[in-house]
Amino acid sequence: MKVPDLLAARAGLSPDTVALVDTLSGREFSYAQAHDRAGRTAWRLREELGVRPGDRVAVLSGNRVEVIETLFACGRIGALMVPLNWRLSVSELAGIAEDCAPAVLLADETHLAAAQRLGGKVAVLGELGEGGVAGWGFRDEHDPWYLLYTSGTTGRPKGVINTFGMAVVNHLNIGTAIGLTGADTTLNALPTFHTGGINLYTLPTLMVGGTAVIQHEFDPGQILELLSSRVTAFFGVPTMYQLLRDHPGFAAADLSGVRSWACGGSPMPVPLLTELAARGVTVRQGMGMTETGPTVFLLDEANALVKAGSVGRPQAFVEVRLDGGGTEGELLIRGPGVTPGYWNAVADPFTEDGWLRSGDVARRDADGDYTIVDRVKDMYISGGENVYPAEVEQVLHTHPSIAEAAVVGVPDERWGEVGKAVVVPRGPADAAEIRSFCRERLAGYKVPKHVEFVAELPRNASGKILKNRLRPVTWTEEFVVRQEDFTAFADLSGDDNPIHVDPDYAATTVFGGTVAHGMFIYALIRSAVRRHHQGAAFAVTSLMFPAPTRAGERVTVSATVLGDAIEATVTRTDGTTVCTFTGTLATGTRRLSPNPSTRTPGMPLSEEPQISEGSPSSAGSRASASGGSPFSEGPSVSGAAPVSEGAPVSEGARVSEGAVVSGKGGGEGSGAVGWWAGAVGRRAGLQRTFTVDDLTAYARLTGDDPAHAVPESLIAGLFSTLLGTDLPGNGTMYLKQEMTFTDSARPGEAIGAEVTISAVRPGKALVNLHTVASVGERVVCEGEALVMARQFTPHQGETS
Numbered sequence: 001m002k003v004p005d006l007l008a009a010r011a012g013l014s015p016d017t018v019a020l021v022d023t024l025s026g027r028e029f030s031y032a033q034a035h036d037r038a039g040r041t042a043w044r045l046r047e048e049l050g051v052r053p054g055d056r057v058a059v060l061s062g063n064r065v066e067v068i069e070t071l072f073a074c075g076r077i078g079a080l081m082v083p084l085n086w087r088l089s090v091s092e093l094a095g096i097a098e099d100c101a102p103a104v105l106l107a108d109e110t111h112l113a114a115a116q117r118l119g120g121k122v123a124v125l126g127e128l129g130e131g132g133v134a135g136w137g138f139r140d141e142h143d144p145w146y147l148l149y150t151s152g153t154t155g156r157p158k159g160v161i162n163t164f165g166m167a168v169v170n171h172l173n174i175g176t177a178i179g180l181t182g183a184d185t186t187l188n189a190l191p192t193f194h195t196g197g198i199n200l201y202t203l204p205t206l207m208v209g210g211t212a213v214i215q216h217e218f219d220p221g222q223i224l225e226l227l228s229s230r231v232t233a234f235f236g237v238p239t240m241y242q243l244l245r246d247h248p249g250f251a252a253a254d255l256s257g258v259r260s261w262a263c264g265g266s267p268m269p270v271p272l273l274t275e276l277a278a279r280g281v282t283v284r285q286g287m288g289m290t291e292t293g294p295t296v297f298l299l300d301e302a303n304a305l306v307k308a309g310s311v312g313r314p315q316a317f318v319e320v321r322l323d324g325g326g327t328e329g330e331l332l333i334r335g336p337g338v339t340p341g342y343w344n345a346v347a348d349p350f351t352e353d354g355w356l357r358s359g360d361v362a363r364r365d366a367d368g369d370y371t372i373v374d375r376v377k378d379m380y381i382s383g384g385e386n387v388y389p390a391e392v393e394q395v396l397h398t399h400p401s402i403a404e405a406a407v408v409g410v411p412d413e414r415w416g417e418v419g420k421a422v423v424v425p426r427g428p429a430d431a432a433e434i435r436s437f438c439r440e441r442l443a444g445y446k447v448p449k450h451v452e453f454v455a456e457l458p459r460n461a462s463g464k465i466l467k468n469r470l471r472p473v474t475w476t477e478e479f480v481v482r483q484e485d486f487t488a489f490a491d492l493s494g495d496d497n498p499i500h501v502d503p504d505y506a507a508t509t510v511f512g513g514t515v516a517h518g519m520f521i522y523a524l525i526r527s528a529v530r531r532h533h534q535g536a537a538f539a540v541t542s543l544m545f546p547a548p549t550r551a552g553e554r555v556t557v558s559a560t561v562l563g564d565a566i567e568a569t570v571t572r573t574d575g576t577t578v579c580t581f582t583g584t585l586a587t588g589t590r591r592l593s594p595n596p597s598t599r600t601p602g603m604p605l606s607e608e609p610q611i612s613e614g615s616p617s618s619a620g621s622r623a624s625a626s627g628g629s630p631f632s633e634g635p636s637v638s639g640a641a642p643v644s645e646g647a648p649v650s651e652g653a654r655v656s657e658g659a660v661v662s663g664k665g666g667g668e669g670s671g672a673v674g675w676w677a678g679a680v681g682r683r684a685g686l687q688r689t690f691t692v693d694d695l696t697a698y699a700r701l702t703g704d705d706p707a708h709a710v711p712e713s714l715i716a717g718l719f720s721t722l723l724g725t726d727l728p729g730n731g732t733m734y735l736k737q738e739m740t741f742t743d744s745a746r747p748g749e750a751i752g753a754e755v756t757i758s759a760v761r762p763g764k765a766l767v768n769l770h771t772v773a774s775v776g777e778r779v780v781c782e783g784e785a786l787v788m789a790r791q792f793t794p795h796q797g798e799t800s
């Protein structure tokens with residue numbers, strides 16, 4: 001393929017159309033003018049500054065039209081433009097200058113002093129030559145046009161070669177995906193030293209003869225004005241959308257003229273995405289790399305919300321593959337838009353058979369949409385800027401008070417992620433001083449926002465620092481909880497708790513509808529954890545169910561893993577938390593830390609949720625307050641526990657003591673009043689054997705492969721059966737459950753489950769339970785649960 005000089009071609013096709021708008025100067029340039037200016041810039045480079053074919057022309061400048069004109073000028077004289085990141089320190093820029101050895105460095109006034117400190121030939125950007133150089137006609141697609149420097153895991157800057165062909169292919173990918181035409185005006189606010197500023201969407205706009213507004217700096221107020229007046233398509237990183245959302249002018253701005261919104265650089269937080277969508281701003285998530293020109297993925301507009309978190313499918317002119325051939329693995333990319341390599345071949349990013357290694361781990365769902373789930377490379381993204389810890393660590397290691405340091409990305413509300421330096425000091429050390437030491441040597445966005453001092457860094461046996469123990473790993477997944485799934489789950493676990501299995505019954509309870517089995521929600525969490533942390537040993541520490549999950553609801557599981565600890569929350573689309581979960585997770589040979597939740601049997605749970613006798617939903621959400629008052633009312637367990645009759649239990653049989661109302665729809669039975677008084681110490685038990693077929697059905701239903709042991713959720717589900725049918729009024733709901741699994745049960749083994757009521761609070765309809773599951777003499781699981789049994793009739797004399 002041969003690639004035309006777009007400015008020259010468009011100057012012939014649509015000379016008077018506005019090609020470029022410069023927000024710094026307020027000037028606009030038609031295609032004829034831009035073509036002429038590019039020619040005169042080329043003349044100046046060649047005739048006045050002595051640039052020869054193959055030379056590099058470095059540019060240190062904020063975003064302005066002259067950068068784009070220089071790009072075309074370089075194309076005309078066969079030179080390679082190298083736009084430099086003006087956020088970098090002089091020493092970082094020196095590393096790049098050393099690698100690309102520019103024949104000349106052009107700088108705008110703001111960056112002239114920094115440019116001069118770099119040495120070499122420096123000239124002011126934007127001056128035009130006396131003569132002109134004609135358009136380049138056609139260049140071979142493989143010819144290099146410009147270099148874009150990125151850092152890397154080695155800390156050494158790498159110049160990604162961008163060819164003429166890559167620019168065309170990117171246009172075919174992104175221009176087609178957003179339906180870009182000559183009628184469009186795009187706002188280009190991404191820095192022109194990155195692929196984004198050049199390719200999203202400046203060059204594609206020039207390809208179709210549209211108007212590209214070159215935004216000088218990220219000024220949200222000015223950007224809102226442009227979006228409200230002339231712009232039809234915008235691409236930003238999530239931080240930009242956040243800054244726009246937070247601007248006082250956002251609410252009133254008329255954004256109806258913008259027909260296409262997209263983002264890349266890093267994942268858009270789902271709450272921000274939803275909030276913007278409610279305002280009519282439907283942002284499509286994309287994914288690409290400097291090495292891929294950049295466009296690889298862009299989510300369809302129709303899927304922007306339903307598939308939030310995903311990057312969609314690969315566009316037409318790019319091929320992707322997941323390493324290992326499964327549905328999850330390192331994302332490998334191939335196609336005509338992929339770079340031929342790095343300047344000076346400082347690294348080789350390709351597999352032996354020619355696929356680009358992205359360094360990102362992706363997962364493909366059944367629809368063919370991809371989600372980036374992890375990174376292979378040691379890198380984090382701050383405000384759309386990739387930061388390589390190796391580079392920051394190299395600087396930290398030169399600090400006299402630092403013996404050792406490791407840098408990790410941690411979540412940040414504004415920037416998505418920011419750096420945290422974990423430092424082993426050598427004598428007295430000061431965080432602020434360490435940060436300013438870094439600032440002198442690194443771009444501001446690379447300076448760790450947090451500095452933590454530790455006595456030693458976690459390492460594996462061969463001495464490698466275990467960064468995943470320093471950095472929280474987060475992921476989210478969505479599920480739609482279907483009635484038939486949790487009915488099937490209830491059947492599988494043998495659950496008779498009417499709140500789970502009988503929609504008619506459940507509809508009449510204060511929960512107001514069929515409530516998903518808590519253990520089914522837990523099974524979904526578990527299956528998601530298994531997918532994200534394959535091969536990890538995993539144990540639950542505590543589960544809370546502050547509000548019910550009802551049939552048909554879409555829920556999101558959001559998990560954070562730091563070292564051995566995992567925390568997850570499950571939320572409804574309206575933001576209500578339906579489950580929080582903590583547990584331990586260990587990969588490889590690391591052992592799980594001892595479970596801290598083990599408590600003396602019979603002790604009431606120490607953190608009592610605040611339950612008030614309000615509406616179902618308010619009761620639910622208040623229950624989520626975990627720092628509630630300590631248990632203070634209701635009978636204490638001590639001395640109250642009668643000894644269980646210990647009658648042998650048979651498969652499916654239930655033994656219980658005392659006058660317990662049981663059976664579906666038992667309602668506010670007459671036995672309830674008296675029941676409260678003597679309830680503490682009551683026990684109920686049942687026995688159940690799970691078969692291999694049950695485990696297969698469980699795996700099919702939940703996506704969680706239990707291997708060869710009966711999954712915890714099925715064992716814990718037995719307690720639900722007991723509490724659902726053996727409390728007066730039945731129809732109870734778990735609020736909180738803590739379990740310690742000390743052993744596993746195999747299919748074919750009879751599991752005895754027993755709950756003992758350890759405390760009751762009739763006024764609040766709360767019951768504390770002690771739960772034990774065993775196989776013969778072997779205790780498999782022991783724990784505590786707090787349940788809400790809202791249909792209790794309060795004991796006379798009790799107040800609500």
Ligand SMILES: CC(C)(COP(=O)(O)OP(=O)(O)OC[C@H]1O[C@@H](n2cnc3c(N)ncnc32)[C@H](O)[C@@H]1OP(=O)(O)O)[C@@H](O)C(=O)NCCC(=O)NCCSC(=O)CC(=O)O
Nearest residue numbers: 190194196218239264265287288294382383384385444445
């Ligand atoms: C979001 C931003 C506009 C924010 O920059 P601002 O102009 O508001 O900031 P500024 O320069 O005035 O600096 C103000 C303060 O913020 C800090 N700061 C600036 N940017 C930062 C960042 N990304 N992360 C962390 N801190 C940052 C500065 O150090 C400074 O701190 P102090 O005052 O302490 O010094 C910028 O970060 C940006 O341009 N990001 C986009 C990068 C990009 O183009 N990525 C490629 C996307 S395309 C792509 O990747 C391909 C694809 O996916 O398809």
